[in-house]
Amino acid sequence: MEETKYVKYMSDNFRAQRHDFMNYFQILYGYIQLGKINEANEYIKGIMELNKNMSKAYSISLLKVSILLDKMVREFSDIDCIVELDIKKYTDYTLRMVDNEDDIVNLLGKIFAYYMExxxxxxxxxxxxxxxxxxxxxxxxxxxxxxxxxxxxxxGFNFEIVEEGTGFTFTYVNPIDILEEE
Incomplete structure (x- = not known):
């Protein structure tokens, strides 16, 4: 049952990505049809920057967290707000599963909802x-x-307010290493 929920979660998110990318192509096609080459070039540059930032999200080994960050980068770009990710990784794993991944995703979702609302x-x-x-x-x-x-x-959640901002840490519960970097 858990595997079915995970596959549905992944499928829904990939469907949303495809929808967003189709919208990008439609807007670009419109600019080209109207002969607005400068606007098309600027739009392409913006999409390239957006994709560079989205790809950073997938350097994290927790796939659900990566997908949420990707989704937030795209959604906030729609309202002209950049979600800038600065990611440092100190592990050799590209894919892991942890029992508390849904807790991480839920808390991040609440934070992004706060920003959105x-x-x-x-x-x-x-x-x-x-x-x-x-x-x-x-x-x-x-x-x-x-x-x-x-x-x-x-x-029961610990966070810290520091000079630079607000931070928090999740300790992994029962990590299962699925794929190690080659």
Missing amino acids: REEAYKDKIHIKIEEFEDRISFLFVGEDNIAEVLEETR
């Missing part, structure tokens, strides 16, 4: 520093945005 105008950028180790993954949301109120709602 804010009443004040969106900022130009959400900067996230991510470090992945053999036994844990840490996230630092850089800047003055106070995601601490979102984190405080999560009972």
Whole structure:
């Protein structure tokens, strides 16, 4: 049953990606049809930057976390907000499963919902520093945005407010290493 839920999750996310990419091509096609070559070139440059940032998300060994980050990069780009990922990896694994991956995804989802639902105008950028180790993954949301109120709602969860922003760490529960880098 768990495998079926995972396959459905993956399928839904890949379908959403395909939909987004088809929209990119339709907009580009429209620019070309209208003879707006400069706009088409700028649009292509923007999509290339977006894809570079999205590809960073897949350097993390937790696939559900990678997919969520990819999705957020795309969704926030639709409202002209850049989700900038700075990822450092200190493990040789490209794919792992951990029992608490859904907890990580759920908390990140709440944080992104907080950013999406804010009443004040969106900022130009959400900067996230991510470090992945053999036994844990840490996230630092850089800047003055106070995601601490979102984190405080999560009972039993430790976070730290530092000069650079708000950070938190998940220790992996029962990691299963599936694929090691070659």
